Amino acid sequence: MIAIGTVGIIGAGAWGTALAQTAALAGRSVVLWARDERTAWAINARHENPRRLPGVVLQPGIRATADIAEACHADALVLAVPAQALRNVAAGLTAHLGAAMPVVIAAKGIERTSGAFLVDVLAEVLPAAVPAVLSGPSFAADVARGLPTAVTLAAADAGLAAALVSALGHAAFRPYSSTDLTGVQIGGAVKNVLAIACGIVVGRALGASAQAALIARGFAEMSRFGHALGARPETLAGLSGLGDLVLTATNAQSRNFSFGLALGRGDDTEALLTDGAAVTEGVWTAPAVVARAAGLGVEMPICAAVAAVVTGRIGLDDAIEGLMSRPLRPEG
């Protein structure tokens, strides 16, 4: 078994901090990179990330640093920055990584500019890294507080997946191993787009029946897209697909759902997208999913409606009417 004693976490937002807590509870030495010195200081001096996880007491063994090179002195890395920032952040690691470093992608999304999945972005900018993906129904605040959580952790090599599972798993955090990197990435990326749609439905008071229909038809879109890209159906029906869709599409703790909620209510959403605001991945991933799906000849009408709304091409009422007036067809 590959031994993982020290874990470097890149990104001290809500998720990076929660995963630092998890790794520390699993008995690992943890070095957490924060891009601003004040966050690093607060984590070291007060054992708290006041901006992203206020009120959560962090394990005293977590060492934060604003020097990214320090976080790379590890047996494995976790990348917990937003999907759209991953390329630049990963490129900044080039000088500091040894060969064959396991790098776990914890972000959920597709790169908007290239339409690439994050494993492919990593392969381009850090070809020496060995990619893994962690995804599943897990709010950072739940994980950091030690509430019971289960996720999927995929790597192409089953031995590496197993080593990462035992490096990060503890009594309250259960990673299930997988070798389906594609399926795990698709679930995490698409569910954020669908969560925006569900938030809109709730914000517009369209009813619980509409919300359930949207989850089921959204899952059908995720499955068609996954099938076209070679994902395993059981991955999509598992924690990182259906599991995360159910969580994110039904709960206002989700930033994607709450963004949709604000849209549906007609609130001003601009402040939710400014630099420094918590990340709403589905807004950037929606157009990328739609472009990839079009290239594959896969129909994803709900994702397309979300993309059209968030890019300002159509209004909400037109988007809803467009979905409801599609030709009637057999289920599938």
Ligand SMILES: NC(=O)C1=CN([C@@H]2O[C@H](COP(=O)(O)OP(=O)(O)OC[C@H]3O[C@@H](n4cnc5c(N)ncnc54)[C@H](O)[C@@H]3O)[C@@H](O)[C@H]2O)C=CC1
């Ligand atoms: N918060 C949650 O419950 C979960 C989040 N995720 C995923 O984790 C990823 C990160 O999300 P959060 O930590 O929640 O977001 P966040 O908004 O709390 O933190 C993002 C972090 O990335 C850093 N960052 C942002 N732009 C950057 C850039 N251009 N260069 C370098 N660093 C940059 C910020 O300083 C911050 O530390 C997202 O892809 C999200 O979908 C996954 C599971 C759960």
Ligand SMILES: O=C(CO)COP(=O)(O)O
């Ligand atoms: O991915 C998440 C839970 O699994 C967090 O969702 P949000 O990014 O929508 O908050």
